[in-house]
Amino acid sequence: MTSREPRSVVSVAPGVVFVEGPVSNWVVLAEEDGVALIDAGYPADSDLVLDTVRYAGHDLDDLRRVYVTHGHVDHVGGIPGILAQYPHVEVLAHADELGNVRGPDRQQVTPAEIGGRLASPRVLRWLGRAIRSDALRPTTVPTARAFTARDFEGRAITPFPAVGHTAGSTAYLLPAADAIVTGDAVVSHHDTQPGSWTPRPRMITPFFTADQAVAVESARALPIPEIVLPGHGPAVHRVGREWLPVGS
Ligand SMILES: [Zn+2]
Ligand SMILES: [Zn+2]
Helix, strand or coil, X not given: CCCCCCCEEEEEECCEEEEECCCCEEEEEEECCEEEEECCCCHHHHHHHHHHHHHCCCCHHHEEEEECCCCCHHHHCCHHHHHHHCCCCXXXXXXXXXXXXXXXXXXXXXXXXXXXXXXXXXXXXXXXXXXXXXXXXXXXXXXXXXXCHHHHCCCCCEEEECCCCCCCXXXXXXXXXXXXXXXXXXXXXXXXXXXXXCCCCECCCHHHCCCHHHHHHHHHHCCCCCEEEECCCCCEEEECCEEEECCC
């Protein structure tokens, strides 16, 4: 059990459960041979991630794999804790992202860098939440491997390149759900952004991103279906010309 609470859990489509976690998000995906995760939160989230797999109606023994959007600690940090209990779970990422996923050194701004140069109360509140989520714990996922086209044959999930935020950032299309899981290539809101900003697809705060110009280009090229399941902020869907949180 865990004392951490998700901000929201929404069933987006049959077999697709989106979890807006305490600080970052993940998706529980039913697959023909079992259950998959897309991302797994911070190190402090691993038990909560497993709880949400059960909540989504799955047996944890059926957990087969984690698809990784990118190797930042708020997206892969929960994986070692999951592998400690379920060592057979496969971890798949883009080949260009493997260095970040395996760690411990990764292409990621450190809390010290952020805290040292920006002191807005909003950013410092986020920083406190990140540190309480074990952002500073060295995270390594040595068994992560590069996915290939074969990994997606016959599956309801397709990777789509979304580089710039990191070298191998990947979005995942879920065509049956008319949804895309964007990681941090596109978010709907981030705690470092003003609370008055209503959730809709947007760029994450630039200091998190390795190459902002490339990231903007990638975001423009992303296919955006009816539903966006971002790495931060609530799931949003199109209603006319607007975006609204799913389930609102
Ligand atoms: Zn993130
Ligand atoms: Zn990130």
